[in-house]
Amino acid sequence: MEIRADIHLGDSRERLRLLADDSVDLIVTSPPYADQRKNIYGGIPPDEYVDWFLPISEQLLRVLKPIGSFILNIKEKVTNGERSTYVMELILAMRKQGWLWTEEFIWHKKNCYPGKWPNRFRDARERLLQFNKRKKFHMYQEAVMTPMGGWANTRLKNLSDTDKTRDNSKVGSGFGKNISNWLTRDKAYPTNVLLLATECGNKKHSAAFPESLPEWFIKLFTKENDTVLDPFMGSGTTLFVAKRMRRHPIGIDIVPEYYDMVRCRLQPIERSLFDLEEHREACAP
Amino acid sequence: MEIRADIHLGDSRERLRLLADDSVDLIVTSPPYADQRKNIYGGIPPDEYVDWFLPISEQLLRVLKPIGSFILNIKEKVTNGERSTYVMELILAMRKQGWLWTEEFIWHKKNCYPGKWPNRFRDARERLLQFNKRKKFHMYQEAVMTPMGGWANTRLKNLSDTDKTRDNSKVGSGFGKNISNWLTRDKAYPTNVLLLATECGNKKHSAAFPESLPEWFIKLFTKENDTVLDPFMGSGTTLFVAKRMRRHPIGIDIVPEYYDMVRCRLQPIERSLFDLEEHREACAP
DNA sequence: GTTCCGCATGAATCGATAG
DNA sequence: ACTATCGATTCATGCGGAA
Numbered sequence: 001m002e003i004r005a006d007i008h009l010g011d012s013r014e015r016l017r018l019l020a021d022d023s024v025d026l027i028v029t030s031p032p033y034a035d036q037r038k039n040i041y042g043g044i045p046p047d048e049y050v051d052w053f054l055p056i057s058e059q060l061l062r063v064l065k066p067i068g069s070f071i072l073n074i075k076e077k078v079t080n081g082e083r084s085t086y087v088m089e090l091i092l093a094m095r096k097q098g099w100l101w102t103e104e105f106i107w108h109k110k111n112c113y114p115g116k117w118p119n120r121f122r123d124a125r126e127r128l129l130q131f132n133k134r135k136k137f138h139m140y141q142e143a144v145m146t147p148m149g150g151w152a153n154t155r156l157k158n159l160s161d162t163d164k165t166r167d168n169s170k171v172g173s174g175f176g177k178n179i180s181n182w183l184t185r186d187k188a189y190p191t192n193v194l195l196l197a198t199e200c201g202n203k204k205h206s207a208a209f210p211e212s213l214p215e216w217f218i219k220l221f222t223k224e225n226d227t228v229l230d231p232f233m234g235s236g237t238t239l240f241v242a243k244r245m246r247r248h249p250i251g252i253d254i255v256p257e258y259y260d261m262v263r264c265r266l267q268p269i270e271r272s273l274f275d276l277e278e279h280r281e282a283c284a285p
Numbered sequence: 286m287e288i289r290a291d292i293h294l295g296d297s298r299e300r301l302r303l304l305a306d307d308s309v310d311l312i313v314t315s316p317p318y319a320d321q322r323k324n325i326y327g328g329i330p331p332d333e334y335v336d337w338f339l340p341i342s343e344q345l346l347r348v349l350k351p352i353g354s355f356i357l358n359i360k361e362k363v364t365n366g367e368r369s370t371y372v373m374e375l376i377l378a379m380r381k382q383g384w385l386w387t388e389e390f391i392w393h394k395k396n397c398y399p400g401k402w403p404n405r406f407r408d409a410r411e412r413l414l415q416f417n418k419r420k421k422f423h424m425y426q427e428a429v430m431t432p433m434g435g436w437a438n439t440r441l442k443n444l445s446d447t448d449k450t451r452d453n454s455k456v457g458s459g460f461g462k463n464i465s466n467w468l469t470r471d472k473a474y475p476t477n478v479l480l481l482a483t484e485c486g487n488k489k490h491s492a493a494f495p496e497s498l499p500e501w502f503i504k505l506f507t508k509e510n511d512t513v514l515d516p517f518m519g520s521g522t523t524l525f526v527a528k529r530m531r532r533h534p535i536g537i538d539i540v541p542e543y544y545d546m547v548r549c550r551l552q553p554i555e556r557s558l559f560d561l562e563e564h565r566e567a568c569a570p
Numbered sequence: 571g572t573t574c575c576g577c578a579t580g581a582a583t584c585g586a587t588a589g
Numbered sequence: 590a591c592t593a594t595c596g597a598t599t600c601a602t603g604c605g606g607a608a
Contacts, residue, residue: 081420082385088373100367106410108393108478116474119424124476125391135366139404148600188600189401191409193393321581363583398582399599407599408582482602483580493581 003243005266007251009259012231015252016059024063024250025138025226028214028238030073031056034086046077049086050093056231057094063229067138069221070099070131073107073209078120087127094131102137103130106193107213126209128194128217143219145187214238215245222247236262288528290551292536294544297516300537301344309348309535310423310511313499313523315358316341319371325540331362331371335378341516342379348514352423354506355384355416358392358494363405372412379416387422388415388477392498395482413479413502428504430472499523500530507532521547 008015031053034046044052060070076084091101105128115122196212214237218228228242233251235258242249243266251266253259264283293300316338319331329337345355361369376386390413397409484495499522503513513527518536524547527534534551538544 082387083389085377085380085386088376091373092370095370101370102367103363103405104368106391106393106478108391108480109476114473116426119422120388120477121426121474122476124478135404137404141401141406189406191397191407193391193409195393315581318581358581360581362581366584394601396580396601398580399601400582400584401598402583402585405583411581484603 003246003248005239005243005249005251007233007239007249007253007259007263007266009254009256010252011254012252013055013059016056016063016231019059019063019229019250021062022065023227024229025065025068025247026218026221027060027064027068027070027229027231028073028217029071029230029232030209030234031232033075034077034084035079046079046084046086050090053090054093054097057099058097060229060231061098061133064133066134067136068133069102069137069139069217071105071217071221072129072131073126073213074129075123075126081119091129098133099131100133100135101129102132103192104128105130107209108193108195110195128213138221140220140223141189144190144216146190148186148188209237211237211241214241218242218245218247233262234258236266239266288531288533290524290528290534290536292518292524292534292538292544292547292551294539294541295537296539297537298340298344301341301348301516304344304348304514304535306347307350308512309514310350310353310532311503311506312345312349312353312355312514312516313358313502314356314515314517315493315519316517318360318362319369320362320364331364331369334371335375338375339378339382342384343382345514345516346383346418349418351419352421353418354387354422354424354502356390356502356506357414357416358411358498359414360408360411363408366404376414383418384416385418385420386414387417389413390415391478392494393478393480395480397483413498423506423508425505425508426474429475429501431475493519494522496522496526499526503527503530503532518547519543521551524551 008018032044034049035043064070074087074090076087078084095101107126107128109124109126194213194216196210196216218241222228224246225248227248227250228238229250230236230238231252233239233253236251239249239251239262249266251262253262260283293303317326317329319334320328322328349355359372359375361372363369380386392411392413394409394411397407400407479498479501481495481497483493503526507513509531510533512533512535513523514535515521515523516537518524518538520543521536524534524536528551536547538547
């Protein structure tokens, strides 16, 4: 079965109203940071950022399924030698709005671009804030396990006394079960710090993160045929990855050029008639 | 010339008053986190943490030189499935107190605490918040540059099995490509993400953080004969490193056992008579 | 002397059980 | 209902003894 993709041209504050309550499994997005990408999105001053974002996060809270997660990629701007505090203020405000701030993942960028400032080093990380509606949400941890260190190899050969002692300390029933868990183990669960390489190619699309980033979260929080939403799709990385992984992508962007580009590359099966009429000729090769 | 070391036994709120205005070049400290180390420091609840810390940071603001820096190692705890917000609230409160929040370094811990939970991964990072009095401060960036050629070689040799396995496992991570990039340069500036392991295990003096952590900041923010203060010295890691690097260490701790241990190992040239009388016998081998 | 292997131990977090 | 305590889970590291 072909994966359906929905993309919308317009302001997320308006277009999100078209989505049904409790209908999205995962939201992954990277909104314009304060005062960044001014030429494209108009630029939001740091002290207005929270007020600008709250109506959107309110809609996102409505459309997210109770078992779903919201991953927000955001970064503080440095102004006048000081880090802005609008990200922290946004977290506090979103909690008042009803969101749970579950976790802050850090994307540790191994090879970020060089640069030098008199009193500051290069920024080699990005925040990936996880918000939830409820304390219980779907998480498929096994999907993102990483190969284990050499430690496991020796472990498999013979179990140490420590294992036996620790296992003995439990109530007798659980003894055999745990040992068998260890024997098949060759992978470890990851941490909340992601060590991914950046993709340096693709100069066409600005501010795109590497595919491995949305891929990791899509693996972790969804299964096939689930729904993935990006209300600031930009060049559409999240949507392409979702479609390849057989999740239903939904994307919104206010910039017609992005909309056209994503529409042509995504080749969605269904889209609104309005969108078709308005941008029919854009897909010409 | 021998390096003078000053250590004090008592509450930082009181003992910091003994220090002169604008007298310290660098403060590096790791106070007890909220609800942690209850058996040693009593444990401060998250919602009281800001009020507890502000009198201390007020004193620190007074004693720091205008060109100095304050590095605060802290992390928020997870309670009831949600991350605490007290660190963010502390940053906002310290800005009102007059501090500039210049930067947030990330300590990416290679060996973080194990464990598995249904909806959470292991926490592999700590925050290292940099605060300043003024926008202009001393920073010796060249001191922490890493020589590229040699660094890449030793780095490759010392790379643990885990690193190799995980790097190879990533599709198109471009690891080899990065190496070739490194080799063409002599030295490179580091980033704001530090990848270090904790020093645990059977070592005599197991410390909360590894020596390389304070060492990095001491190199970056001070030169020889400068003054380094740790108002929560604990086992004294920061002070030992500072003394070895020929900076004047000043330490405070409220726990007599820590005080005695640091005093004996540091062998300070000068200390107060009170301290001598009270704890004379503690240095016996 | 190297290398290999066993081992204790962390600023952890959740859920169940107990007061 | 609410807080304190306890058990179960888990993995990278450096040290020390063995090969």
